[in-house]
Amino acid sequence: MEWTKESRYRRLEQASKSEMHELTSKVNASQWRQTFHIQPTTGLLNDPNGFSFYHGEYHLFYQWFPLGPVHGLKYWYHTKSKDLVNWENVGIAIEPREYFESHGSYSGSAIEYEGKLHLLYTGNTRDQNWNRKPYQCLAIMDESLKIKKLDDPVISKVPAGYTDHFRDPKVWKEEDNFYMIIGAQRSDETGCVVLYKSDNLTEWEFEGELKTGLEDFGYMWECPDYFELNGLGCLVFSPQGISPQDDFFNNIYQSGYIVGEELNLETKEFEHGEFYELDRGFDFYAPQTMLDGKGRRLLVGWMGLPEIDYPTDSDGWAHCLTLPRELSLKDGKLIQQPVEELQLLRKDELRVNGTIENQVISFDDFSGDSYELICEFYANDAEEFGIEFRASDDEKTVLKYDSLKGKLMLDRSLSGEEVGKEYGAIRQCSMAVDKLKLHLFVDISSVEIFVNDGQEVFTSRIFPKANSRDIRFFSKHGTVKFQATKFDF
Numbered sequence: 001m002e003w004t005k006e007s008r009y010r011r012l013e014q015a016s017k018s019e020m021h022e023l024t025s026k027v028n029a030s031q032w033r034q035t036f037h038i039q040p041t042t043g044l045l046n047d048p049n050g051f052s053f054y055h056g057e058y059h060l061f062y063q064w065f066p067l068g069p070v071h072g073l074k075y076w077y078h079t080k081s082k083d084l085v086n087w088e089n090v091g092i093a094i095e096p097r098e099y100f101e102s103h104g105s106y107s108g109s110a111i112e113y114e115g116k117l118h119l120l121y122t123g124n125t126r127d128q129n130w131n132r133k134p135y136q137c138l139a140i141m142d143e144s145l146k147i148k149k150l151d152d153p154v155i156s157k158v159p160a161g162y163t164d165h166f167r168d169p170k171v172w173k174e175e176d177n178f179y180m181i182i183g184a185q186r187s188d189e190t191g192c193v194v195l196y197k198s199d200n201l202t203e204w205e206f207e208g209e210l211k212t213g214l215e216d217f218g219y220m221w222e223c224p225d226y227f228e229l230n231g232l233g234c235l236v237f238s239p240q241g242i243s244p245q246d247d248f249f250n251n252i253y254q255s256g257y258i259v260g261e262e263l264n265l266e267t268k269e270f271e272h273g274e275f276y277e278l279d280r281g282f283d284f285y286a287p288q289t290m291l292d293g294k295g296r297r298l299l300v301g302w303m304g305l306p307e308i309d310y311p312t313d314s315d316g317w318a319h320c321l322t323l324p325r326e327l328s329l330k331d332g333k334l335i336q337q338p339v340e341e342l343q344l345l346r347k348d349e350l351r352v353n354g355t356i357e358n359q360v361i362s363f364d365d366f367s368g369d370s371y372e373l374i375c376e377f378y379a380n381d382a383e384e385f386g387i388e389f390r391a392s393d394d395e396k397t398v399l400k401y402d403s404l405k406g407k408l409m410l411d412r413s414l415s416g417e418e419v420g421k422e423y424g425a426i427r428q429c430s431m432a433v434d435k436l437k438l439h440l441f442v443d444i445s446s447v448e449i450f451v452n453d454g455q456e457v458f459t460s461r462i463f464p465k466a467n468s469r470d471i472r473f474f475s476k477h478g479t480v481k482f483q484a485t486k487f488d489f
């Protein structure tokens with residue numbers, strides 16, 4: 001099917017019952033449906049939105065185009081969970097129905113105020129000449145999960161000096177005020193973040209731009225997020241237009257952060273260190289964080305990227321969200337760990353260990369297509385060692401430590417159906433290790449790898465055949481010891 005402007009901007013109710021039935025059957029028959037990730041029932045999922053904890057439950061919304069695996073008219077879809085593991089599909093939360101969101105209810109965030117969950121988001125509109133005009137909008141959810149929009153946007157004008165790429169409000173509260181940052185593009189086509197202030201969430205004062213040291217860093221910053229952790233400020237955002245540099249910035253768009261002194265809300269100055277990518281894998285974008293009732297800063301990202309075709313497209317759906325991660329700070333860098341609740345998924349446990357000497361080894365029953373694997377390598381004098389997983393005679397995804405280069409590499413060149421080939425099939429990062437700990441969450445069509453307790457994370461979609469289930473351990477030119485535990489889900 002060819003996706004025209006008309007078909008991308010069709011509304012859900014314009015699709016007949018039989019069209020939806022056919023699409024749903026196609027999606028359900030897809031060999032790459034995930035088993036423990038949030039994924040759309042049909043169509044395309046992108047950014048996580050409105051991630052929050054309200055009345056004893058986590059709420060997580062996402063950008064959704066229901067009618068096919070393309071970016072079209074975006075809705076907010078609502079999921080909720082008591083434990084961050086078992087998610088319930090609630091249904092559509094925000095429908096792009098009003099004049100201020102005629103071309104999509106775009107990304108935004110949530111905050112509780114006066115007993116209700118306030119959802120601030122961008123209404124995207126286009127005029128007849130396809131010129132964009134963004135609005136910042138407010139919808140309010142009550143305890144019964146009913147959502148009501150305000151009749152008009154809370155911000156209708158883009159301030160002078162910025163283009164219509166002005167979106168993705170993230171709100172937080174400090175003392176008696178609410179603050180909101182928005183991802184923006186300056187008139188000279190460089191990206192930045194601007195700040196607004198309010199005492200009631202409906203009337204907003206434009207405060208100006210955050211003063212970072214990244215004056216000329218890409219042409220647009222999407223999905224900004226600001227929070228404080230251990231007395232330091234952390235600005236997360238997704239810049240577009242950054243060129244690849246060695247092992248960095250190799251995906252079409254990036255997601256990362258800068259850490260520094262707490263943001264000065266008066267002067268808007270933010271003194272910070274260098275920009276780090278949040279994730280070193282192939283498929284990660286537009287993350288959002290929240291502070292939960294236990295005081296944890298949690299992050300969820302979109303396990304996908306814009307403008308890249310995925311093998312699931314032909315099955316009528318695209319993308320999923322990452323697992324929730326808990327953030328902490330160490331030496332000015334964000335550490336990401338899978339939330340401990342994920343242990344609820346664990347069923348059978350199998351342990352293996354051994355010494356590998358210039359060989360590839362595997363174990364009976366130590367295989368699968370969806371599991372958690374924790375693997376530690378030590379006493380290494382090998383030039384290379386690592387694991388192959390989702391492997392068979394002709395497919396494998398390889399995670400390899402190269403001791404000579406001091407690099408950990410994820411190679412998906414033989415992972416099955418190809419994705420984003422033009423951006424390469426290897427991602428790698430430098431890291432000195434005595435002991436390498438790899439903590440993997442493997443699902444039917446993805447892997448999330450937490451390295452050395454979250455110092456680095458590699459998040460990737462992979463599209464192997466169903467029978468590619470082997471797990472192998474290998475070393476080259478030397479010996480390494482290992483122990484591994486696999487939890488089946």
Ligand code: FRU
Pocket residue numbers: 046047063074106107108122167168222223285286306
């Ligand atoms: C990021 C993004 C946001 C926008 C949304 C639209 O992926 O482009 O900037 O609000 O997706 O779906």
